[in-house]
Amino acid sequence: MSGVRVIYEADGLADAESGGVRGGAVLIEHREGGGAWVLARGTATELLAHEGAAGAVRRRLEGFVVVPALVNAHSHLDLSHAGYMAYEADQGFPSWIKGVLGVRRSVTREIQESTRLGIEMSLAGGVVAVGDICGVMSEAPLRVLRESPLGGVGFIELFGIGMHEQKGKAFVAGFEGGEAGGGFVKGMSPHAPYSVSGSVYGEIVRRGNGIPIATHVAESIEEREFVREGTGAFLEVLAMIGAYAPPHPPAHPKNVSFGWDRTPIEHVLLGLRGSSAPTMLVHVNDCTDRDMEMLVGWCGEEGVGARGVTYCPRAHEYFRYEESLGGHRYREMLDAGIPVALGTDSVINLDLSGVGQRITPLDDARLLYERDGMDARVLLGMITTTPARLLGLPTELFTFSEGKLAGIAAVDVRGTDASLDPIDRVFASRGGIGLMRGA
Numbered sequence: 001m002s003g004v005r006v007i008y009e010a011d012g013l014a015d016a017e018s019g020g021v022r023g024g025a026v027l028i029e030h031r032e033g034g035g036a037w038v039l040a041r042g043t044a045t046e047l048l049a050h051e052g053a054a055g056a057v058r059r060r061l062e063g064f065v066v067v068p069a070l071v072n073a074h075s076h077l078d079l080s081h082a083g084y085m086a087y088e089a090d091q092g093f094p095s096w097i098k099g100v101l102g103v104r105r106s107v108t109r110e111i112q113e114s115t116r117l118g119i120e121m122s123l124a125g126g127v128v129a130v131g132d133i134c135g136v137m138s139e140a141p142l143r144v145l146r147e148s149p150l151g152g153v154g155f156i157e158l159f160g161i162g163m164h165e166q167k168g169k170a171f172v173a174g175f176e177g178g179e180a181g182g183g184f185v186k187g188m189s190p191h192a193p194y195s196v197s198g199s200v201y202g203e204i205v206r207r208g209n210g211i212p213i214a215t216h217v218a219e220s221i222e223e224r225e226f227v228r229e230g231t232g233a234f235l236e237v238l239a240m241i242g243a244y245a246p247p248h249p250p251a252h253p254k255n256v257s258f259g260w261d262r263t264p265i266e267h268v269l270l271g272l273r274g275s276s277a278p279t280m281l282v283h284v285n286d287c288t289d290r291d292m293e294m295l296v297g298w299c300g301e302e303g304v305g306a307r308g309v310t311y312c313p314r315a316h317e318y319f320r321y322e323e324s325l326g327g328h329r330y331r332e333m334l335d336a337g338i339p340v341a342l343g344t345d346s347v348i349n350l351d352l353s354g355v356g357q358r359i360t361p362l363d364d365a366r367l368l369y370e371r372d373g374m375d376a377r378v379l380l381g382m383i384t385t386t387p388a389r390l391l392g393l394p395t396e397l398f399t400f401s402e403g404k405l406a407g408i409a410a411v412d413v414r415g416t417d418a419s420l421d422p423i424d425r426v427f428a429s430r431g432g433i434g435l436m437r438g439a
């Protein structure tokens with residue numbers, strides 16, 4: 001099989017496996033029908049002498065650093081039509097959720113249009129794989145995703161608590177996940193502990209068959225109160241959507257899974273007990289020392305699918321969780337061996353002024369580089385190999401090791417200090433990123 005061979009020569013080359021190489025070059029074969037193969041990497045002189053370089057086109061990318069295409073561990077591409085919406089912190093997170101329910105589209109064609117916009121914005125951000133929460137008990141967005149150049153996991157979202165619990169269980173019983181075509185796997189996303197009961201989580205474990213799972217958990221202070229006490233603003237939201245009829249809360253009957261003084265993490269890990277499916281816990285903004293210990297144990301279990309946490313830095317800032325819950329503990333998680341990937345969450349919480357119309361975890365990683373002085377190589381792993389692993393994709397698709405590559409991207413690093421390591425320039429820059437698709 002042959003295709004277009006290109007030697008990309010840039011100011012530098014960087015991947016999570018080898019770090020940054022100044023003046024590095026890579027010989028890529030872009031094959032017909034899509035896909036790129038790394039034939040060799042090294043200096044331009046070495047590659048020109050390589051047996052595979054005959055007929056190769058040289059592309060000199062001055063002012064750019066070349067990286068593997070990115071993975072966004074957590075997105076909601078079907079909300080892309082909504083655009084950025086300011087957050088009223090005094091109204092609280094439950095009120096924001098009501099706002100999202102208000103903008104969510106219900107007509108299939110419109111949902112798919114919004115998803116298409118999200119796909120374009122992802123590609124514009126150098127992203128080729130996503131862990132997308134696509135469709136509430138519907139596959140309309142997944143049908144668009146699998147026709148797109150993106151791959152990854154399309155997590156079908158489900159709700160089921162209170163009066164909606166039976167409906168949630170019935171959905172799980174009839175759910176068929178797994179290979180979905182077009183580079184996608186169909187997974188399941190029980191929305192969150194305040195919208196999915198413990199027994200529905202249990203039903204997912206019983207019926208899941210190893211289908212990948214992503215669930216939002218430990219996101220807000222209101223969630224903590226709801227799970228611990230069974231009270232607070234989330235009950236009002238549940239009453240609003242008809243999951244509970246007043247008077248509420250119900251008086252702690254045994255079939256009500258919240259109100260048992262558990263943290264959201266304890267609650268969800270209890271619900272998922274016995275599962276061997278690859279599982280991603282999204283947010284984990286609210287994490288006690290005990291939760292941290294439990295997560296270490298849970299991630300370290302053997303004989304189960306990949307497990308880890310997805311942190312959405314810009315969403316965390318947007319909701320001002322630092323004020324209500326303190327800083328995110330992702331660095332302690334990494335130190336403790338918990339895999340942490342970065343996600344963007346939906347476009348609603350992404351202020352794109354200054355970066356343009358793109359949905360990319362590169363911008364979240366840049367925030368951590370600037371704010372926390374995070375190590376650039378660790379960051380590149382959090383937007384390539386770690387989310388790949390959590391989504392069940394081969395990690396070598398996202399490094400420049402010889403063989404198949406999910407995609408190649410060039411990051412504009414003009415204006416950054418040229419004496420920095422190329423991998424640092426990727427994050428120090430505010431410039432764009434573009435996918436390379438052959439000469």
Ligand SMILES: [Zn+2]
Nearest residue numbers: 076216345346
């Ligand atoms: Zn989300």
